[in-house]
Amino acid sequence: MKPYLQLSGVNKAFGDFVALDDINLDVEKGEFVTFLGPSGSGKTTTLMIIAGFEDATHGAITIEGQSLAGLAPQERNIGIVFQNYALFPHKTAEENVFFPLQMRGVKKAEGLRKAAEMLELVGLEGFAHRYPKELSGGQQQRVALARALVFEPDLLLLDEPLGALDKNLREAMQIEIKRIQKRLGVTTIFVTHDQTEAMSMSDRIVVFSDGTIEQAAPPLDVYHKPTTRFVADFIGESNLLDATIRSADEGLADCPILGQVAYRTEGQPRLHDGQEVALLIRPEHLKLSRKPLEECRHASMTVETIVNYGDNALVIGRKDTAQIRVRVPGADVVTLEEGDECHVNWTDHAVFVLEH
Amino acid sequence: MAVTVSNLAGRKNLWPWLLLAPLALYLALFFLVPLGQVAMMSVTEPRVGLDNYEKVLTGTLYRRVFINTFFTAALVTVCCLLVGYPLAYLMNHTTERRAMAILLLITMSFWTSFLVRTYAWMVLLGNNGPVIWLLATIGFADPPGILFTRFSSTLAMVHILAPYMIMNIYSVMKKIDPALIRSAESMGAYGTSLFRHVYLPLTAPGIANGSVLVFVICLGFYVTPVLLGSPTEQMAAGLIGHQIEQFLAFGLGSAMAIVLLIVTLIVLWIYSRRFGLDRLYG
Amino acid sequence: MDRLMRWIGIGIVIFIAAPLVIVVPMSFSTAASLQFPPPGFSFGYYVQYFNDPTWLRPTFNSLFIGAMTTILTMALVVPATFALVRHKFWGKGVANLMMMMPMAVPHIVMAVGYYSYFGSLRLVHSHLGVVLAHTCLSVPITFLVLSANLKGFDRTLERAARSLGATPRQTFWYITLPILRPGLMISALFAFIQSFDETVVAIFISGRDAETLPRRMFDSIRQEADPVIAVISTLLFLAVFLGLIAPHVLRMVRRSLVRVPLPKPKKMAAQHREAA
Known part of the structure; x- marks a missing residue:
């Protein structure tokens, strides 16, 4: 079966600068896909090419097998929520939502009824006659969402829509957007540079870097089984330690810092003995103790810095030339002091190996 | 299939020209041509040659008028600064309400036509006017006539052009971060040294803007000097009008107009090299 | 110093305001030519303007x-x-x-x-x-x-x-x-x-x-x-004055007009709780 949305070999160059280099991506119908990456990594450019505001230098984009080539933005039937919402300031919430229907020749009575339904869906009944400047940031966000969805678009694009909201509101909106997206079943591409947003909302995360796709996988896979060093580093906190494969068959590596280490083998690329690799251990998979814990592998380290977050703390320790970051529950850190010697413990399952 | 760049690029390059064409044509026909005609007349009327320029640049009357114009413009600019700077400063250091009231007054003055304000000064300074009346009331038995003198026209021009100066300085002053002044004070600057080392340099762009604007407008000022000034001490614009209307001396009037234009453009050019012209009126 | 600045300020304000104000009483004068103070009050010149x-x-x-x-x-x-x-x-x-x-x-x-x-x-x-x-x-x-x-x-x-x-x-x-x-x-x-x-x-x-x-x-x-x-000066001056204060007046009128009480965002609050 053909994928719903397909990007194949999409390239974009501005003069000599290559903004996008051979982007290939398949998206299933109803899927919620997040483009995640630092600014300038090409995620927004890709979005703008899908929307029709930029032309790709090479490559093709199809929806249900139909090419979008040569279609103007208004002919693509794609709903977009822009970074600053782009609500029309001279139109009320209702008129904003009615606008796409008006452009499609829907009669006013019917269009307004649909607009009202949509506003209700996003939780804004009673606000129909307010102008954008009379609405709060979160409410404007909802109007923008209603406007982008009211004409039943084939695709919904969200361009960092939550960036302007404060933390609490952002979390509420994450849940809200997800709820509405599920209910309508609209295929969605969400652009963000906020990894927690990406983690909590997506069916799949596409990690961008320097105009290429680093990895496209479900959130937990991206977190636990990153395919590149960039992804491991960009998403979540990580300890990345250099090592050499001792025995690929047994899953053993030599690490100058930790000694001999066993690693997880699932889904790894083919490794050979003597290969230089990087070991990924997430800080929350490490445990600190005064004495080595049983049934764990362990190493000793010196506590350098303790950063308290209340419910948990980040302990940064040193072993030889390397820093080791450990997440510990808030309660455990009380007995610890900077300069203490302690043991860091892990299980084999916590170690993931990456090609250099 | 490939999404290639369409040949829209060609059309996009033509589009701004199409939008610009009507105005460009209009300005060519009704701005450049008449201006060119002035230049033309200056060297062809009544005979082909540079006689007119020779007369304008060497004749004592014309030279005196141009020098007078230049000095009057400079004097008006300095007076506007003396009026404008303290007021702008006060507007920034008084209550919001008062500042708004003064701003309203200045805007009102700005929007009232030159002619109305010139007339108002005639009323104020007239022989039966309030100023003479006030002088008489407080004991000056026979005050001298002040209308139709260099003093009266200068005073009116200062009043008419002061809003340009005030607005320019005020807007710059308003943007000064109060923390900057406080930090200067914390480092020991106060009184005149605070003014000289902090306030003055920060407001210099406003002063420059306002001064150039006032000076340039004053150079070409017609209405006020003609109506209020002394007939024996004309300014350039008045003399040009006089040549055309009274003597039908198109050649001489045009030559003077061109000299006036060149002086104006030189001032603006010097200014624009330092600050950029579009900032001036912005 | 402050007191001096204050008087300078008042002086400048009078300098700017006086010419704008002076034409108003003169327009209502009965004198045949400009004369201050006006000897009497009349609408004579207004009548003259609107009939000439x-x-x-x-x-x-x-x-x-x-x-x-x-x-x-x-x-x-x-x-x-x-x-x-x-x-x-x-x-x-x-x-x-x-x-x-x-x-x-x-x-x-x-x-x-x-x-x-x-x-x-x-x-x-x-x-x-x-x-x-x-x-x-x-x-x-x-x-x-x-x-x-x-x-x-x-x-x-x-x-x-x-x-x-x-x-x-x-x-x-x-x-x-x-x-x-x-x-x-x-x-x-x-x-x-x-x-x-x-x-x-x-x-x-x-x-x-x-x-x-x-x-x-x-x-x-x-x-x-x-x-x-x-x-004419008085009328032009009045036009400028009205033009300048019109936006403020309009805003005030609009504000004082009956304002339908805005509905409280109940659902929003509920969702906040849900999120928290």
């Missing part, structure tokens, strides 16, 4: 010429401003300079030029001639106001409109133009005032037939200082 065709005709001429100038200026400047603000093209700097030039040329220079040029085109003493000249002089200020507005326009709104199904033309008519309307109105007002107040060029080219109000006032002041001018 030699004053009314120039007034209507000025209004007509101002309106025509505004229309012509806007028709020329609006497209040009779009080109200059939104496009990059060869010769843009020159075009920009060209639009500002009429502001740099003293009006007396242009007056000499128009006097001779329109003489050869037989446009002297005609409404059309004055409109053509005034349009030229209105271009820079109109362009300045409009381009500032256009630069501040968020083009994402146009992208949004396109994504919602509007063609470029629909986007322009339904989105761009309505949002720019206040800026357009203000720049049109600037064009009108520029024409309505313009004196020097009008003195030279408007003649008897197209005589404008400033020209009539100028001649009158030069010859006899007719107190009717005080009436």
Whole structure:
């Protein structure tokens, strides 16, 4: 079966600068896909090419097998929520939502009824006659969402829509957007540079870097089984330690810092003995103790810095030339002091190996 | 299939020209041509040659008028600064309400036509006017006539052009971060040294803007000097009008107009090299 | 020091305010010529102004010429401003300079030029001639106001409109133009005032037939200082005053009008809890 949305070999160059280099991506119908990456990594450019505001230098984009080539933005039937919402300031919430229907020749009575339904869906009944400047940031966000969805678009694009909201509101909106997206079943591409947003909302995360796709996988896979060093580093906190494969068959590596280490083998690329690799251990998979814990592998380290977050703390320790970051529950850190010697413990399952 | 760049690029390059064409044509026909005609007349009327320029640049009357114009413009600019700077400063250091009231007054003055304000000064300074009346009331038995003198026209021009100066300085002053002044004070600057080392340099762009604007407008000022000034001490614009209307001396009037234009453009050019012209009126 | 500054401030304010205020009592005077204090109060000069065709005709001429100038200026400047603000093209700097030039040329220079040029085109003493000249002089200020507005326009709104199904033309008519309307109105007002107040060029080219109000006032002041001018000055002054405070008054009226109590965002609060 053909994928719903397909990007194949999409390239974009501005003069000599290559903004996008051979982007290939398949998206299933109803899927919620997040483009995640630092600014300038090409995620927004890709979005703008899908929307029709930029032309790709090479490559093709199809929806249900139909090419979008040569279609103007208004002919693509794609709903977009822009970074600053782009609500029309001279139109009320209702008129904003009615606008796409008006452009499609829907009669006013019917269009307004649909607009009202949509506003209700996003939780804004009673606000129909307010102008954008009379609405709060979160409410404007909802109007923008209603406007982008009211004409039943084939695709919904969200361009960092939550960036302007404060933390609490952002979390509420994450849940809200997800709820509405599920209910309508609209295929969605969400652009963000906020990894927690990406983690909590997506069916799949596409990690961008320097105009290429680093990895496209479900959130937990991206977190636990990153395919590149960039992804491991960009998403979540990580300890990345250099090592050499001792025995690929047994899953053993030599690490100058930790000694001999066993690693997880699932889904790894083919490794050979003597290969230089990087070991990924997430800080929350490490445990600190005064004495080595049983049934764990362990190493000793010196506590350098303790950063308290209340419910948990980040302990940064040193072993030889390397820093080791450990997440510990808030309660455990009380007995610890900077300069203490302690043991860091892990299980084999916590170690993931990456090609250099 | 490939999404290639369409040949829209060609059309996009033509589009701004199409939008610009009507105005460009209009300005060519009704701005450049008449201006060119002035230049033309200056060297062809009544005979082909540079006689007119020779007369304008060497004749004592014309030279005196141009020098007078230049000095009057400079004097008006300095007076506007003396009026404008303290007021702008006060507007920034008084209550919001008062500042708004003064701003309203200045805007009102700005929007009232030159002619109305010139007339108002005639009323104020007239022989039966309030100023003479006030002088008489407080004991000056026979005050001298002040209308139709260099003093009266200068005073009116200062009043008419002061809003340009005030607005320019005020807007710059308003943007000064109060923390900057406080930090200067914390480092020991106060009184005149605070003014000289902090306030003055920060407001210099406003002063420059306002001064150039006032000076340039004053150079070409017609209405006020003609109506209020002394007939024996004309300014350039008045003399040009006089040549055309009274003597039908198109050649001489045009030559003077061109000299006036060149002086104006030189001032603006010097200014624009330092600050950029579009900032001036912005 | 503070006290001294205070008095200097009061002095300057009086200097600026006095000429604006003085014409008002004079316009209600009974004296045959300018005299202070006015010997008596009457509406005599108002009656005279509104019954004298030699004053009314120039007034209507000025209004007509101002309106025509505004229309012509806007028709020329609006497209040009779009080109200059939104496009990059060869010769843009020159075009920009060209639009500002009429502001740099003293009006007396242009007056000499128009006097001779329109003489050869037989446009002297005609409404059309004055409109053509005034349009030229209105271009820079109109362009300045409009381009500032256009630069501040968020083009994402146009992208949004396109994504919602509007063609470029629909986007322009339904989105761009309505949002720019206040800026357009203000720049049109600037064009009108520029024409309505313009004196020097009008003195030279408007003649008897197209005589404008400033020209009539100028001649009158030069010859006899007719107190009717005080009436006109008062009326013009009043117009400026009303024009300036109108927006504030309108805002206050709108605020005091019955305001339907806005519904409380109940659902929002519920969702907040849900999120927390």
